[in-house]
Amino acid sequence: MEPEKNSKDVVNLVIARLESMPSNVSVSIGGQTDSYTIKELIERVRKQDDIGQKMTEMQLNYIRSLGRAPANA
Amino acid sequence: MAVLLTRPRHDTATHYLYHWAGELIRVATERKVDLVDLAKGKAKKKAIQSYLAKNVCDVVLINGHGDAVSVCGHDDEVIIAVDDGDDLFKDKIVFIRSCESGAVLGQAIMRKGAKGFVGYVQPYIIPFQEDSFHDPLKDEFAQPILESSNQVGISLLKGRTSLEAHADSLKKYDEKMDELLTSGKSMTFLIPFLQWNRDFQIAR
Numbered sequence: 001m002e003p004e005k006n007s008k009d010v011v012n013l014v015i016a017r018l019e020s021m022p023s024n025v026s027v028s029i030g031g032q033t034d035s036y037t038i039k040e041l042i043e044r045v046r047k048q049d050d051i052g053q054k055m056t057e058m059q060l061n062y063i064r065s066l067g068r069a070p071a072n073a
Numbered sequence: 074m075a076v077l078l079t080r081p082r083h084d085t086a087t088h089y090l091y092h093w094a095g096e097l098i099r100v101a102t103e104r105k106v107d108l109v110d111l112a113k114g115k116a117k118k119k120a121i122q123s124y125l126a127k128n129v130c131d132v133v134l135i136n137g138h139g140d141a142v143s144v145c146g147h148d149d150e151v152i153i154a155v156d157d158g159d160d161l162f163k164d165k166i167v168f169i170r171s172c173e174s175g176a177v178l179g180q181a182i183m184r185k186g187a188k189g190f191v192g193y194v195q196p197y198i199i200p201f202q203e204d205s206f207h208d209p210l211k212d213e214f215a216q217p218i219l220e221s222s223n224q225v226g227i228s229l230l231k232g233r234t235s236l237e238a239h240a241d242s243l244k245k246y247d248e249k250m251d252e253l254l255t256s257g258k259s260m261t262f263l264i265p266f267l268q269w270n271r272d273f274q275i276a277r
Binding site: 017024025026027028030034037054 | 084085086139140145171172173195196199203204262268269272
């Protein structure tokens with residue numbers, strides 16, 4: 001099944017969130033041997049390749065969680 | 074209790090897992106738990122499957138890269154996969170700290186008689202501080218994530234079940250997120266990483 005395509009607004013939102021991170025962050029994601037700098041991740045999100053889509057999914061998972069009531073509320 | 078630990082080290086992610094899994098050795102030593110440490114080049118398929126076949130451990134803690142159907146050891150050699158060693162966990166509790174280990178492999182391991190399983194149904198994502206490579210235990214970006222998942226291993230070493238160890242770990246994730254929100258250290262950008270690894274950690 002093809003992953004759901006993210007809108008341009010969502011892509012821009014995720015890029016803005018990545019740009020706000022410290023420049024010395026790098027990230028290991030997926031079963032990949034490489035780790036990615038923030039600059040590389042932004043490029044991947046812009047291209048919406050598999051890594052970029054996963055990073056987008058991660059940020060959306062967090063944003064959506066803000067609307068969920070905590071379990072102990 | 075006897076424990077088998079694998080911790081390859083050949084790239085940034087496994088370098089961090091290697092050092093953080095080392096904390097589990099410290100806990101095992103404190104608790105006088107018998108632990109076999111298959112580290113770096115010893116984390117190879119032949120050695121791991123041979124130990125498992127001898128039935129010498131009750132708990133297995135695996136660290137490394139992986140995907141939905143397999144997990145790797147040193148130099149990304151596949152050490153366990155669906156229909157290749159997944160039957161060696163009978164009556165054992167297994168924690169596989171690798172990407173998507175719970176999606177298919179974990180289910181196969183449970184179907185073939187494991188007592189419990191903890192893993193992930195999505196990629197396990199770790200942020201690093203680029204200047205902390207020489208001392209991963211002091212990396213402030215990686216620490217909340219790796220400490221939260223380490224809790225699974227720590228709880229298992231204390232004799233907790235897979236479901237209890239998972240619950241202890243989720244609690245640790247929540248504590249870490251609360252700490253980031255209140256620390257005033259401007260590290261709230263780490264919360265989506267914690268939330269992701271927390272939400273997609275599963276236990277059977």
